[in-house]
Amino acid sequence: MLSAFTRAFRTPDLRRKLLFTITIMVVFRVGSFLPTPGVDYRNVQACIDQTAGSSDLLGMVNLFSGGALLQLAVFALGIMPYITASIIVQLLRVVIPHFDALHQEGQSGTARLTQYTRYLTIGLAILQSTTIIAVARNDLLFQGCTVPVIPNDGIMTILIMVITMTAGTAMIMWLGELISERGIGNGMSLLIFTQIAATFPTAMWSIAGGDNGATKFTIVLALIVLVVALVVFVEQSQRRIPVQYAKRMVGRKMYGGSSTYIPIKINMAGVIPVIFASSLLSIPGLIGQFGDQTAGWVIWLTNNVARQGAPLHMALYVVLIIFFAYFYTAITFNPDEVADNMKKYGGFIPGIRAGRPTAEYLEYVISRITAPGSVYLALVALLPLVAFILLGVGTNIPFGGVSVMIIVGVGMETVKQIESQLQQRHYEGFLR
Structure with a gap:
């Protein structure tokens, strides 16, 4: 397997795709540590040390954000708005005939459905960011914490925080599409893999x-x-x-x-x-x-x-x-x-x-x-x-069934894509 990785990095085209994917994943992780404007980062760290972290309610959202939710970072929402939007669009195919017709049109219809998913993701990001900020203001994000995580909770501060988190979600969508277009594997799946594995x-x-x-x-x-x-x-x-x-x-x-x-x-x-x-x-x-x-x-x-x-x-x-x-x-x-x-x-x-x-x-x-x-x-x-x-x-x-299934599934799919790239160039793959 190690020799297969060596051959993958020796192939110029495949090496370029792998390095591009790794770079995007690093940028994605950096955004998970950048605090949102208006958040007192020291108080957030103190609250994380004082309490047990998130409640069961926000545990899954925090898992899919790689711990960025508890830190109220720019990428605090993670990939969850996009996942929810994709599921809703798939369910609407059963309810709305127009969506089912677009699905059957092929590539052009799929592009339209993808655009609808993007719009819905932005709407859900605005809703979820507003909810999370309200939970943080009411001291429900860190139960038992004695210091405020948002010292100045004026309307302009809250508005800037909502815009920043929503823009972070839009950037996550863009990074995932960049990986799918120029890198290896499915971009959104790899970003989910990155956030879960980081914890x-x-x-x-x-x-x-x-x-x-x-x-x-x-x-x-x-x-x-x-x-x-x-x-x-x-x-x-x-x-x-x-x-x-x-x-x-x-x-x-x-x-x-x-x-x-x-x-x-x-x-x-x-x-x-x-x-x-x-x-x-x-x-x-x-x-x-x-x-x-x-x-x-x-x-x-x-x-x-x-x-x-x-x-x-x-x-x-x-x-x-x-x-x-x-x-x-x-x-x-x-x-x-x-x-x-x-x-x-x-x-x-x-x-x-x-x-x-x-x-x-x-x-x-x-x-x-x-x-x-x-x-x-x-x-x-x-x-x-x-x-x-x-x-x-x-x-x-983060060792629940969801996280393990996602990591294993994404890992196997990515390895298969690298395998196909190696076999196209007449090399032995990972599986002999």
Whole structure:
């Protein structure tokens, strides 16, 4: 593998793309430490030392920002507004026929949908930055902190902070598109990978420095290796449905007669169901934060629904993950469309008639495949959480199922792209 990296850097074109990608990732990390105008950086650091950090409500946002949220940096929002906007645009394809028509138009329609995603990202960035600043002003970002993180909370200061954070989100979109255009891999995915991976060394060091640090560090490291192996095994697994194309005459030439297959992954929804479930479970915490903290219903809601590790929270987490796994798979994979395209080009599944029977067969296979896929998602999401609660190392460390799945998935996809670049130049790749 090391020799493959050496050959990659010896190839001028590939070396230029790799160095460009690394440079953008460094710039991205620098923006995560630049404080937003109006924020007292020393007070922020003091609050981080005084408290345990973010609440469960803001834990995922802080994870995807690489810790920039707690520091109220220029890139405090991270990539989350773009992720949310992309998911919303995909969901609108089911509700609004115009969006579905744009998706079927090909490259021009995809460009229009991308533009809509950008506009929606800016709108969500304005909304989220305003919410985060309001939370910071009301001392809800750092509960128990005795110093103000925004000393001057005048209207002009708040406006400048909102504009700065929104501009930071727009710059993150631009950096991601630069990587996709001139670098290696998917730009947005690599930026998410960068932010999550950046929090790992600090979290591991905090575990090693606590009570029984060496034992806990070894157990956590072994658990991470186990989860990574499980993610790699399942993400590479697929059900291959054979497809046969009949021979047909087009003019004087004969086409078709080939055999191929439809690859159906066990986990077709990716990490989206986990993100959806976490976002929905954060709403009760948000309601409880702005309510009367001494009220009985607020205390019950905070302790049983919003708190990670509570039995009811974990049960709802599993149910929501399974539901959204089926829901998102049904949105992204349309059996009727696949069956129509196969029928149009003379393809059929052996033993299954073309048309409606093919669509029903595909729908049957998808429902059977999604069942173990959803259970796998719930297991990966809950296994680290339960283990860390038993070990007593906390629940806000960045070793949850979402982070591990993203890092493994992005890493495998990037390695495959480098592999294809090396094979184009008649070199051996990473996998021999």
